[in-house]
Amino acid sequence: MEAEQYMKFNSRRSPVLATRGCVASSQPMASKSGVDILEAGGNAADAAVAMAAVLNVTDPASTGIGGDCFALFYDASSNTVKGINGSGRSAIDVSLETYTHLGFSDNNRPPRHHGLHVTVPGAAAGWVDTIETFGSKKLTLQQILQPAIALAEGGFAVHPISANHWKEGVDSLKRESNPHGHTMLLGKRPPRTGDIMRMPLLAKTFKTLAACGKRGFYEGHVAEAIVDIIQSNGGRLSLADLKGHRSTFEDPINTSYHGVRVWELPPNGQGITTLMALNILEDFDLKEMGHGSPEYLHHIIEALKLSFADSLEFCADPNKERVPTEELLSKTYASSRRNLLDPKRASSLVTQGNPYPFSGDTVYLSVVDNGGNACSFINSNFLRFGTGLIPKDCGFALQCRGMNFRLLEGHLNCIAGGKRPYHTTIPSMITSAEDNNQLLATFGVMGGFMQPQGQVQVLLNMVEFGMNPQLALDSPRLCLRIDQQAKMGQDLVHLEESFPSSTFDALWSKGHKVKSMSGFEREMFGRGQVITKGDWWSAETHCGEGERSQVLWAGSDPRGDGMAVGM
Structure with missing residues (x-):
């Protein structure tokens, strides 16, 4: 009940x-x-x-x-x-x-x-x-x-x-x-x-x-x-x-995506997963596919598979291991990974790439003062x-x-003394890609391996589809099941029940194993918070024009107990 x-x-x-x-x-x-x-x-x-x-x-x-x-x-x-x-x-x-x-x-x-x-x-x-x-x-x-x-x-x-x-x-x-x-x-x-x-x-x-x-x-x-x-x-x-x-x-890492710059902390955190997925998705016309369409969801799923395959292999404590962060974030490397994405069919097996040139429960909160x-x-x-x-x-x-930690000799994330493990918790920010690095948003989505998946989906809701922060959080999400010990492949994809049955059928036809989630189970899709400075996400405005650009817009995820409060 x-x-x-x-x-x-x-x-x-x-x-x-x-x-x-x-x-x-x-x-x-x-x-x-x-x-x-x-x-x-x-x-x-x-x-x-x-x-x-x-x-x-x-x-x-x-x-x-x-x-x-x-x-x-x-x-x-x-x-x-x-x-x-x-x-x-x-x-x-x-x-x-x-x-x-x-x-x-x-x-x-x-x-x-x-x-x-x-x-x-x-x-x-x-x-x-x-x-x-x-x-x-x-x-x-x-x-x-x-x-x-x-x-x-x-x-x-x-x-x-x-x-x-x-x-x-x-x-x-x-x-x-x-x-x-x-x-x-x-x-x-x-x-x-x-x-x-x-x-x-x-x-x-x-x-x-x-x-x-x-x-x-x-x-x-x-x-x-x-x-x-x-x-x-x-x-x-x-x-x-x-x-x-x-x-x-630490100096945060970042990548550009369609006019904005997205910031994450470097490994041992998995924020690099978000950035790699965005790099892979950057050259696809997601807006033309339509928000929530089977084609759109398919591309997100496949991009996340590719990015997780790399982060689960290479994300580790950089003070103990050589983590190829710069190489993994290269747009050239993203292009090589993007070429592996079949637009019509789910991948059956996804392994990590080779980023080396010529040759490895949670709460989130947000504040703007x-x-x-x-x-x-x-x-x-x-x-x-x-x-x-x-x-x-x-x-x-x-x-x-x-x-x-992995218990696998030779793995970058293998247990060792005084070592930080692969970490799922990742705060994020968005600034302008140009224009003197102006703050555009502080945001995050909590929830284990859902965090980069939620960040990607919430960000795309704003950047590609012009949603305000609350609507971007309200929209239904997918969650790809992640198994650290298994290769990324035909893993189970969870969808919130609010997606139409035709979407489930279309994804099954592409080879995805899909399951509907409802009730308290919907928490697996994360509980996010977003505060934006200005309404830069809206197609009806131009960021930086007048006092309007200084107004803060905020949302709090309906999957949690929380709220946004303004002053």
């Missing part, structure tokens, strides 16, 4: 328009906290961290301080896009031999809740570093975390999507080897929609972080509790691994509650990002 009640998309929502700042997230209380921080004098980076912390309280199955974060920051004073990688690394003393000695292999991997899957939680350091590097310097960390602390202590009403997340992840909290899992429950059960939930232990952790900075998380009682629960579940992370953790500041700065921010535990492991007296779950 809940699926029918909460996941029927039978209403409309207008885009939110604003002139002094705007936020968008998957939870109303998180969006409110972002506006509160902006009104208190904070900037886009300050608001983004406040929202990320509130989301840890209100949707802890998806995100939190026990996971990782990534951010892109647009600096309006210099018209530049800067990036921070807040993802964690594996234990220094772990290796492929560690896994093989325990009987694990690429085809027989540790169970999801195993402590080996926990990489160092990078979110705490990422939050602090985002504020210290990109923040306004007008607000303290205590002030920025206070909205989350107040909600965790005072209680909040649980929203429908979050309640479903809690229900789906409850088994991981009740395992015998997870003695503190009950602290994330309401009594002995997950909270239901409308229940009042309090998380005093999480508030305590936030207070420690606010008072002591990064040391309050990566050293002392919080760090000790993290290591205790990991090692008691077979993991190898140590206090030294936590103390040695550092975020990294009154000064024109923007922050595209994403935070994740990976699957529901990650590993589900809860450190004693801490109130948060530990991620399971280590699941994305």
